[in-house]
Amino acid sequence: MSDPRLHGFECIPEMLRKFGEHVEWPRFTFELDPAHTLIMKLLRKGKHPGAASLEIKEGGLWLGYVTVAGEFQPTHNASRMPRPVKLLLWNLLQAIRLDPETAFAAHGIRTGTCCACGRTLTNAESVELGIGPICRERIFS
Ligand SMILES: [Zn+2]
Numbered sequence: 001m002s003d004p005r006l007h008g009f010e011c012i013p014e015m016l017r018k019f020g021e022h023v024e025w026p027r028f029t030f031e032l033d034p035a036h037t038l039i040m041k042l043l044r045k046g047k048h049p050g051a052a053s054l055e056i057k058e059g060g061l062w063l064g065y066v067t068v069a070g071e072f073q074p075t076h077n078a079s080r081m082p083r084p085v086k087l088l089l090w091n092l093l094q095a096i097r098l099d100p101e102t103a104f105a106a107h108g109i110r111t112g113t114c115c116a117c118g119r120t121l122t123n124a125e126s127v128e129l130g131i132g133p134i135c136r137e138r139i140f141s
Pocket residue numbers: 114115116117118119131132134135136
């Protein structure tokens with residue numbers, strides 16, 4: 001049995017799959033800090049169809065997969081990141097595992113952008129919810 005802390009993330013590929021019913025290239029984007037942006041993408045083909053791929057946008061640093069069964073399989077890149085960034089990544093993943101809707105909302109409230117479509121949240125309701133209404137419906141309904 002691998003590390004139980006790396007299990008239980010099946011909501012990530014599941015939400016990407018749902019979002020992918022509406023957009024061609026589903027991805028979620030989370031700013032970890034001003035220099036590190038986490039991107040989660042749905043893998044449609046290849047060795048792990050339906051899994052999520054995690055990477056750091058800056059430099060295209062690939063961090064690993066989240067399988068359909070919800071196991072995070074980190075690459076060596078993930079362990080080599082600076083410790084503060086690793087902590088931010090880990091805290092975000094835990095928050096998503098516990099309550100994805102709240103984690104997405106918290107990100108949107110903090111950054112002012114929708115982590116699904118990347119648009120700036122403009123109307124009062126979206127700003128308060130931390131996610132655009134269309135993306136929210138597509139991912140969480
Ligand atoms: Zn959106």
